[in-house]
Amino acid sequence: MSAIVNALIAGRHRRLLRGVLWGAILAALLGLGYGFVHWQVRSFIRHDQRAELARINSIRTGVVDALRMLQRDATAVPCSRDFLAQMRRVAFLPDGLNEFLYAPGGRIECSTSQPSFEPPVLLAAPDIATTTSNDPSWRVDRDLASIGLAGVIGTIAQLGNFAVAIPPYTRYENESPWLHKELVSRGADGKVWSVAGDRGLFESLEAEKHPSLGAGLTTLTSSICDPAGPYCVASRANLFDWAKDWLPILSSTILLAALFAWVCANNIADWLARYWSFEARFTRGLNAQSIVVAYQPLVDLKTDDIVGVEVLARWRDVDGTLVAPNRFIDIVARSGRTGEFTQLVVDRAYAELSEHIGRDTPLEVSFNVFAPDFDSTDLLKIFVKFLGEPQRFRAAVELVENHDIDFESAQCTIEALAAAGVRTFIDDFGTGYSSIERVARLAVHGVKLDRSFAMSPPDSVMGRMLVQVIEIIKTTGRLIIVEGVETLARLNVLRATGLVDYVQGYVISRPLDINELTALLARGNAAWSIRPAAA
Numbered sequence: 001m002s003a004i005v006n007a008l009i010a011g012r013h014r015r016l017l018r019g020v021l022w023g024a025i026l027a028a029l030l031g032l033g034y035g036f037v038h039w040q041v042r043s044f045i046r047h048d049q050r051a052e053l054a055r056i057n058s059i060r061t062g063v064v065d066a067l068r069m070l071q072r073d074a075t076a077v078p079c080s081r082d083f084l085a086q087m088r089r090v091a092f093l094p095d096g097l098n099e100f101l102y103a104p105g106g107r108i109e110c111s112t113s114q115p116s117f118e119p120p121v122l123l124a125a126p127d128i129a130t131t132t133s134n135d136p137s138w139r140v141d142r143d144l145a146s147i148g149l150a151g152v153i154g155t156i157a158q159l160g161n162f163a164v165a166i167p168p169y170t171r172y173e174n175e176s177p178w179l180h181k182e183l184v185s186r187g188a189d190g191k192v193w194s195v196a197g198d199r200g201l202f203e204s205l206e207a208e209k210h211p212s213l214g215a216g217l218t219t220l221t222s223s224i225c226d227p228a229g230p231y232c233v234a235s236r237a238n239l240f241d242w243a244k245d246w247l248p249i250l251s252s253t254i255l256l257a258a259l260f261a262w263v264c265a266n267n268i269a270d271w272l273a274r275y276w277s278f279e280a281r282f283t284r285g286l287n288a289q290s291i292v293v294a295y296q297p298l299v300d301l302k303t304d305d306i307v308g309v310e311v312l313a314r315w316r317d318v319d320g321t322l323v324a325p326n327r328f329i330d331i332v333a334r335s336g337r338t339g340e341f342t343q344l345v346v347d348r349a350y351a352e353l354s355e356h357i358g359r360d361t362p363l364e365v366s367f368n369v370f371a372p373d374f375d376s377t378d379l380l381k382i383f384v385k386f387l388g389e390p391q392r393f394r395a396a397v398e399l400v401e402n403h404d405i406d407f408e409s410a411q412c413t414i415e416a417l418a419a420a421g422v423r424t425f426i427d428d429f430g431t432g433y434s435s436i437e438r439v440a441r442l443a444v445h446g447v448k449l450d451r452s453f454a455m456s457p458p459d460s461v462m463g464r465m466l467v468q469v470i471e472i473i474k475t476t477g478r479l480i481i482v483e484g485v486e487t488l489a490r491l492n493v494l495r496a497t498g499l500v501d502y503v504q505g506y507v508i509s510r511p512l513d514i515n516e517l518t519a520l521l522a523r524g525n526a527a528w529s530i531r532p533a534a535a
């Protein structure tokens with residue numbers, strides 16, 4: 001049994017439980033939220049990187065197409081008026097490329113904006129040399145002042161005699177502060193040129209060995225390369241910075257999550273309290289294994305012998321403690337499982353008594369039955385095992401009268417039970433609905449005086465009534481059992497009346513388990529000295 005269940009059963013630490021549940025639910029919700037944001041940002045990064053590669057590839061395709069078009073269409077005498085017009089026709093195509101250069105062997109002789117360069121401008125060796133005649137070579141991060149674009153750093157792509165100046169890629173400027181990106185171009189030798197974005201990010205992620213998506217708790221990093229081209233994109237997102245962008249929405253979401261968690265925690269704590277309440281535990285756990293019985297000896301005052309036992313039910317709780325019947329008898333009565341309960345008690349008692357009590361010790365075994373179950377057909381079925389051994393056991397029924405009892409049918413039941421050898425006693429006489437008139441009208445074998453009479457101090461009202469009540473009952477001719485006899489003095493008073501047939505109470509024995517009962521019976525009536533010293 002875990003400490004948590006013990007605490008739930010005992011109803012301890014309720015506030016702590018609510019707090020812990022609240023914390024756990026809130027943590028789970030925040031965890032889910034975090035996972036969702038993580039996943040969203042990660043998807044965004046992937047999508048963004050693919051879009052970025054597609055975009056840069058389309059620019060590259062545009063460059064290559066334009067250079068090929070120039071090779072095909074610029075057929076006039078190089079740098080002549082017609083030639084420049086042919087170059088400008090290509091430059092006016094809507095692809096954003098407009099500064100074309102005529103640069104045979106890397107010497108710029110003219111461009112779309114400058115009819116001639118005197119002397120020709122010499123282009124330095126390409127950074128990424130062409131591998132096929134169809135592919136341009138690339139000069140990256142070049143100062144374009146020499147071709148008339150002062151203050152501009154750009155890229156020059158060259159295919160054959162033609163080249164094009166590509167302005168800087170400014171897309172990444174002013175992008176979200178939480179997402180850092182770098183677009184790079186890689187040469188065949190693995191050398192990397194930053195095209196745009198945060199210089200060095202790609203190489204630092206490579207050095208950190210982040211070949212693909214890697215994720216920390218607050219930082220997401222990813223770098224991917226285009227398998228078909230020279231470009232790679234590296235991204236690093238900081239979730240704290242991302243959160244700053246969404247602060248108002250995030251804080252209201254966290255507040256709502258905290259409230260929701262509180263409502264859930266309370267509901268769960270209430271449900272747990274109900275689930276582990278005594279009534280729920282008992283209703284769930286009532287079965288043949290959890291029912292325990294105790295036996296309280298019944299002594300015949302004429303012989304001082306134990307002639308019978310009252311079987312008293314107990315219930316083993318899930319934490320192993322033994323629960324007294326006053327906590328669960330009402331629950332059984334409310335649940336409508338009275339017949340099933342009595343059957344469990346009777347079966348348990350029969351199993352124990354038939355195994356431990358010798359055949360030479362006949363016993364009257366008395367059971368409490370619920371008034372609504374007082375029906376001979378049902379009861380004879382319940383007692384069938386005891387009825388099968390009449391030499392060893394005599395079953396008896398103790399019935400607490402209540403206003404629902406129908407005299408006619410109760411009388412029939414008493415007679416049918418008597419015919420089968422089962423005696424009926426009115427239990428707890430003197431309390432509740434029992435009256436002398438009812439005792440007189442019902443053909444019960446005996447009356448059990450409520451223990452409150454014998455247990456009351458002799459000078460109390462109940463104590464003083466004890467002998468009178470016994471005398472009145474005796475006028476009905478019924479047997480009298482007095483229970484709750486706790487002292488020898490009280491026992492002697494009862495014995496002195498000469499009217500009491502049986503006694504039961506702590507002066508003889510408390511309710512015992514089967515081993516204690518067997519030991520008591522083995523010792524015989526020497527085990528309880530209840531005879532007056534003079535006797």
Ligand SMILES: Nc1nc2c(ncn2[C@@H]2O[C@@H]3COP(=O)(O)O[C@H]4[C@@H](O)[C@H](n5cnc6c(=O)[nH]c(N)nc65)O[C@@H]4COP(=O)(O)O[C@H]3[C@H]2O)c(=O)[nH]1
Nearest residue numbers: 312313324325326345368369370484485486504505506511
């Ligand atoms: N202080 C004191 N108490 C004494 C003395 N002698 C006996 N008792 C207690 O008085 C109760 C006698 O049982 P009850 O009147 O049938 O009253 C029983 C009975 O009404 C009910 N009950 C117990 N077992 C069953 C059962 O199997 N079925 C039904 N329907 N009710 C049961 O629970 C009640 C309480 O049972 P228990 O707690 O076992 O309490 C028992 C017993 O332990 C004594 O000298 N001093």
